Structures are given as C-alpha cells and as structure tokens.
Amino acid sequence: MFGVNVTDYDRKVYEEELADFLPDNILDAHVHIYKEEMQRVRPENRKGCVNWPHMVAPDLTIEDMEQSFLQMFPGKTVKAVIMGMPTCRLDEVNPYVLSCAKDRNLPALYCTNWDTSPEEIRAAMQSGFCGIKPYLNNSPSYIPAGEVRIFDFLPHAHLQVMDELGGVIMLHIPRSLRLRDPVNLAQMMEIEEKYPGARVIIAHIGRAYVPDDIGDAFSILKNTKNMLFDFTANTLTLAMVKCIEAVGTKRIMFGSDMPITKMRMYRICKEDRYVNVVPRGAYGDVSGDPNMQETDDTGEMTTFMYEELRAFKKCAQEMGLTRTDVQDILCGNAARLFHVDF
Secondary structure, eight states, X not given: OOSOOOOHHHHHHIIIIITTTSOSEEEEEEEEOBOGGGBOSOXXXXXXXOSHHHHHOSOBOHHXXXXXHHHHSTTOEEEEEEEOOTTBOHHHHHHHHHHHHHHHTOOEEEEOOTTOOHHHHHHHHHHTOOEEEOOGGGSOTTSOGGGOOHHHHSOHHHHHHHHHHTOEEEEOOOSTTGGXXXXXXXXXXXXXXXXXXXXXXXXXHHHOOSGGGXXXXXXXXXXXXXXXXXXXXXXXXXXXXXXXXHHOSSSEEOOOOBTGGGSBOEEEEETTEEEEEEETTTTSOOTTOTTEEEESOOTTXXXXXXXXXXXHHHHHHHHTOOHHHHHIIIIIHHHHHHTOOO
C-alpha cells in the first residue's frame, strides 16, 4: 500500500495526543527501504526471524516513505536514516539505498553478510554509507537459528573497520531470550570494551518487547559509556524507562522500523510473549503466527507508529522528561550522530 490510509481515529490520536508532544523536527533513525522484487529469502527460510513483518510490509520505496511521513506527521519535518531490508539481495538493495540517500541527502547504512570482506565495507563507507546493518539471518547457514550469536553475523573484522572509521552499527541482537540472554550481554560488553570507536546502536532496546525480555540486563548495560539504543518498533514503556534510567537521555533515540509501523494494530502481552492485535483479514492468514491475533473491534485501532510514540509519551510523563529531553530523543541525538541538519 502506498502511503497510509488515515482514519478519523488516527487524526484524533495525532491531534489530541501527539501533535503538541512531538518536536517540529523528527529524525527516524531506523527505516528500511526496498522493492518487493529485491527479496531473496522465503518466509520459511528467515532463520531466527518472525514472519509477520513480511506479511504486513512487503516493500517500501523512498517515495512511499515520504508520503507516509507526510500523512502521519502533518506539520512536522521528518527525515530518516535509511537502510535496505537485510533479507533482500544485498547487491541490489544497497545500491538502491545509496542512490536514494544521495538524492535526498539522507544518511544510509550498508547491509552486510557474515562473510562480507572488510575491503567491501571500506569501499561502501567511501562511497557514502555512514555505517553497516548486519543481521542474524545473514549468518553461516550451518548455525541453527536458536544458536546464532552476535559475532556469527557481526564478525570482529567488521567491528575493527567500524572502530577505525567511527562508523555506525545498527545491531539487531539474536537469540530467544533477547536482551536478557547472557551470551548476548557478554558479547555486547565485549564490543563496548574492544571497539570504543564504533558507534553501536542496539536496535529495539534489544528486542525487549515484554517485561520478561528485560531481566537484569540494565544492571550490566548501565556500565557502558558508548553504547546507544533505539526503541524502534517497541511499545513497551517499561523498557524505555529502564533504558533511560541506565544510560540517560543522550544515548537513546527514536526509530520506527518503517514500513512495519504503517501496520494497524495494538500490542498485548500473552504468556510472556508479545502479540500484535490486528484487524481480521487485513494481513492474510495469520492463524499460525503466535505473535499475531485478529479482532473485529477496530474502531479505536491506530497505527503501530502512533502506538510506539504513545508508549514513549507515557515514558516521558512517568520520568518527568523535559522538552529538551524529548527533542533529543526524537531528533537531536540521532541528528548529531548522523550529522543531519534541519
């Protein structure tokens, strides 16, 4: 779908809850742009990844992104950090992203495979990318999905290049225990200690989407000095609060995971896992997906984007964040990191 089908309820949520809360300038630090024909991985082969995002968002061109931002954020100036979808053919999606980035003067991240050479990454940085987007699906095929570790798809050779060049790494951590996984935490801290020049963003607050995903992770992560976080596609206010308590307001930023956040939904916790409640029939047959649940009661259902920002507003209110804090988290922190001017 090109753009967003804005409903009366969407307008009510935006006008009554979000418009005055959001700053005039917004930088979305986590947007995937790609064309559907670039996809190379069938849903059943997306190792360690859930399938529902690909059911709700088959593609997002740069024009679609711009139209969607105009519709969702009237009166605001919105820019984005763009990257391909890692499940695409990388030799097709990376050039598309770079072309769009140069045309729109936007920062871009280069999608990598586990065996991408350091020389290729250096060339990508020289061509205009400002960092890399590794992904657990792009790890060696012989490693079972549940056993993938960070260094299996973000090897030390890549980290050394990013450390040397001061590049950004957008890191989606693996493993079923998510942020509280001890292997993840150990490797995150190893990256922090060994590669201080790399600008590592832990995407989705480490995929902490329900309270059990957090564990005692922030008792460890509070000791970091360089690590950054985004709350991309996360509606858990508690995770945002715990993250800010641990690292402050200067190392966390907004990202949407567009096009996924065009999805119409709200999120609940069910048996210690997140479940997206969606309109019946809107996204095909979701009966076999444990993270999806359909409903006929859609009168007060808005977009994933607005649900994420509602959760952050609640965080800001609970923590007494200042207007400057909110502006930093929704724009300033990422703008400084990616050298974006408004």
